[in-house]
Amino acid sequence: MAEHGAIIKHDQKKSPKTGAWRYMHPEVDKKKCIGCGTCVGFCPDATITIENKKAQIDYEYCKGCGVCAEVCPMKAIIMKKK
């Protein structure tokens, strides 16, 4: 374990995969998404990146809160049950 005394080192590989919390699944409608990035800063888990002008969600960490779908001005993110 990467610890010394009471010092804990950040290790992304070991971090809990909070995507397991999710029961609603956000899906980006690539046709509607304009890549404005409004959702990016509001995501509590920083799971959204803009790639090729479209929002991309990292489902490994997304907890499925639905904030991105709520703030999207184009209504391009839809919450689905999975």
Add this chain to the structure above:
Amino acid sequence: MNKELTKYYSAGHSACAGCGFPAIVRAVLGELKTDVVIANATGCLEVTSTLYPYSAWKAPYIHNAFENAAATISGVERAYEALKKKGKISKNKKIKFVAFGGDGGTYDIGLQSLSGALERGHNFLYVCYDNGGYMNTGNQRSSATPYGAFTETTPTGKESFGKIETRKNLMEIVNAHRIGYLAQSNVAYLADLKKKAKKALETDGPSFLLVFSPCTNNWKFPTSQYVNVGKLATETNFWPLYEIENGEHKLSFEPKKITPVTEFLKTQGRFKHLFKEENKPHLEEIQKLVNEEFARIANLCE
């Protein structure tokens, strides 16, 4: 995972789905131009980001007790100054010191250490995310809990309508220390928050940010709603955005048309009881308190 946003505070932390403070932490730290050391008062942010044996922090971070985030960061700042004097680190190295605390660790338990650090004039930024209560222990009231809100320790029923006291005015208390920069912001207004964080980080000496952070779990609203709840708080003047720079007050946002405060209150389960017929006077009282406080701030900003 967004690389830029997770430079200091990564994903994988265990804050509730739809929590308000992660966006605050990322927006504030995103404005850093120098190296940073972070201290954190006990609260939701601390317990969810440092769940043993994990840490979500990629920057030097000190996990300390409830009452002493400001004292801890003062000590760190002095230690770096001493190391500079001894020549152990370069004199030109710029490091910013940031402390985070919730309203429990700032308004109540950490108030004396914050006051001490502000008075001594350390070069640090204190960020208080205000979710109006002790949320990680199950919603007990704090001195930041608004009038009329339901909490575990201010239950509602026949004899009680929730919290009977009004909120403590922390901005006034911090302003009494006559520091260079302090501001009230809201996580729903990220551009405003970033602008204020930049100014606060550039301030030489102590600076302070008080940021509104809606709590999905204990304010009782759906997880998707923190931005909408936050926006309504400012649009109804419940949470005005303003800054105080070298003693000059400045309003950062003035709603074009004023929305009644009930629009904000009815989004949350903690105020549900206020909409009963017998609690009508308390609703009127809240509107009166909001109007008075906004008029007072607007007057100072003229």
